[in-house]
Amino acid sequence: MPVGTAARLRDDVRATGADLVWNPEFLREGHAVQDTISPDRIVYGVAADDPPSSPSPDPSSSASPAGDAAGCGAAARSVAVLDEVYAAAIAAGTPRLVTDLATAELVKTAANAFLATKISFINAMAEIAEVAGADVTQLADAIGHDARIGRAFLNAGVGFGGGCLPKDIRAVTARAKELGRGESLRFLEEVDAINLRRRERVVGLVVDALDGSVFGKKVAVLGVTFKPESDDVRDSPALDVAVRLKGLGAEVVATDPQGIENARARHPQLLYTPETTEALRHADAVVLVTEWRAYRDLDPVAVAEIARGSVVVDGRNVLDRAAWRDAGWTYVGMGRP
Numbered sequence: 001m002p003v004g005t006a007a008r009l010r011d012d013v014r015a016t017g018a019d020l021v022w023n024p025e026f027l028r029e030g031h032a033v034q035d036t037i038s039p040d041r042i043v044y045g046v047a048a049d050d051p052p053s054s055p056s057p058d059p060s061s062s063a064s065p066a067g068d069a070a071g072c073g074a075a076a077r078s079v080a081v082l083d084e085v086y087a088a089a090i091a092a093g094t095p096r097l098v099t100d101l102a103t104a105e106l107v108k109t110a111a112n113a114f115l116a117t118k119i120s121f122i123n124a125m126a127e128i129a130e131v132a133g134a135d136v137t138q139l140a141d142a143i144g145h146d147a148r149i150g151r152a153f154l155n156a157g158v159g160f161g162g163g164c165l166p167k168d169i170r171a172v173t174a175r176a177k178e179l180g181r182g183e184s185l186r187f188l189e190e191v192d193a194i195n196l197r198r199r200e201r202v203v204g205l206v207v208d209a210l211d212g213s214v215f216g217k218k219v220a221v222l223g224v225t226f227k228p229e230s231d232d233v234r235d236s237p238a239l240d241v242a243v244r245l246k247g248l249g250a251e252v253v254a255t256d257p258q259g260i261e262n263a264r265a266r267h268p269q270l271l272y273t274p275e276t277t278e279a280l281r282h283a284d285a286v287v288l289v290t291e292w293r294a295y296r297d298l299d300p301v302a303v304a305e306i307a308r309g310s311v312v313v314d315g316r317n318v319l320d321r322a323a324w325r326d327a328g329w330t331y332v333g334m335g336r337p
């Protein structure tokens with residue numbers, strides 16, 4: 001939601017006798033239950049002019065500018081209700097922050113924007129690694145050991161997709177412009193552009209590996225969802241790569257453990273099979289774009305026996321490149337030799 005939405009809705013909601021608090025959640029698809037039961041933090045946004053009367057159980061965890069102020073209005077009651085909802089998580093020591101409405105709205109957007117920026121940062125470094133002859137996975141490991149940076153969300157590859165990160169960076173960029181601060185978040189347009197370039201890059205690597213043209217070549221695309229453990233194909237880099245290859249004249253056969261139905265509804269022009277072996281059979285090139293466990297664990301020797309060609313493009317940098325090369329494959333990674 002654009003920052004300012006809660007404040008705009010609040011009076012209308014209160015006129016009904018209810019209260020409006022902003023309680024963003026940070027769950028990831030595929031981990032929804034675990035993330036809901038054990039969140040990293042809980043955030044309640046309450047109206048700044050009606051602060052909660054009771055301090056939070058752990059005052060050091062409250063970021064409310066008015067969290068300790070007197071008052072026993074609707075916001076205080078809402079905080080008490082939410083404390084009941086999250087009683088188990090709070091008792092387990094989950095940090096709980098009470099903020100104003102706008103801050104709570106921005107927390108959600110800022111978290112996703114930061115995650116997207118981390119991914120595009122490492123993908124930008126992958127672009128440099130590609131021309132410098134460096135290895136972006138080793139680079140990520142090395143900088144990730146710095147606790148201030150951290151290794152999470154530094155996996156370079158075909159980039160981020162899904163129903164949240166792409167939408168949220170575009171939405172907050174647009175909102176910043178509305179608020180007269182477009183320059184503050186202009187870098188997120190670059191984050192978006194870097195991300196979209198990675199899809200082109202995967203396609204380009206396939207074309208190059210097939211001597212300049214995919215026309216008439218069979219390409220096995222492993223994965224259509226935006227990430228493993230989800231059937232979601234919204235803004236999926238994997239599906240985008242499949243569609244682009246098809247547009248260049250390749251005979252694309254895509255496979256996925258969970259996403260075929262959703263992918264077919266959006267792109268019926270592609271061929272799909274739930275059988276990995278069928279996708280790989282007589283393939284001139286194999287492209288891994290969603291790092292499902294089943295694809296990470298593929299035996300390169302066995303795949304070589306059913307495929308026609310010997311090109312594998314690892315769009316997620318998850319395959320054991322030495323094992324694939326030993327089995328006779330031309331292995332192509334993303335930002336690593």
Ligand SMILES: NC(=O)C1=CN([C@@H]2O[C@H](COP(=O)(O)OP(=O)(O)OC[C@H]3O[C@@H](n4cnc5c(N)ncnc54)[C@H](O)[C@@H]3O)[C@@H](O)[C@H]2O)C=CC1
Nearest residue numbers: 001024025026027028029030032108163164165167168234
């Ligand atoms: N998917 C996730 O893991 C998380 C999603 N969110 C946020 O929650 C929101 C919903 O996300 P999802 O559940 O993934 O999306 P979704 O696309 O699965 O669900 C959205 C629902 O809203 C309905 N809808 C859309 N426009 C509407 C309108 N104008 N009037 C009435 N209904 C309308 C759609 O039909 C759909 O049922 C998004 O803002 C997302 O950023 C937040 C945290 C996690």
Ligand SMILES: O=C(O)[C@H]1O[C@H](OP(=O)(O)OP(=O)(O)OC[C@H]2O[C@@H](n3ccc(=O)[nH]c3=O)[C@H](O)[C@@H]2O)[C@H](O)[C@@H](O)[C@@H]1O
Nearest residue numbers: 025026027028029119153154155159160161162164226227
């Ligand atoms: O707002 C939301 O709805 C949610 O958006 C994301 O969750 P989600 O979209 O489920 O997926 P992520 O696990 O964040 O992955 C997003 C994309 O980034 C990609 N990614 C992730 C990590 C990485 O290192 N590299 C990378 O390319 C994934 O493949 C995927 O396409 C956030 O992680 C959640 O905290 C948030 O609640």
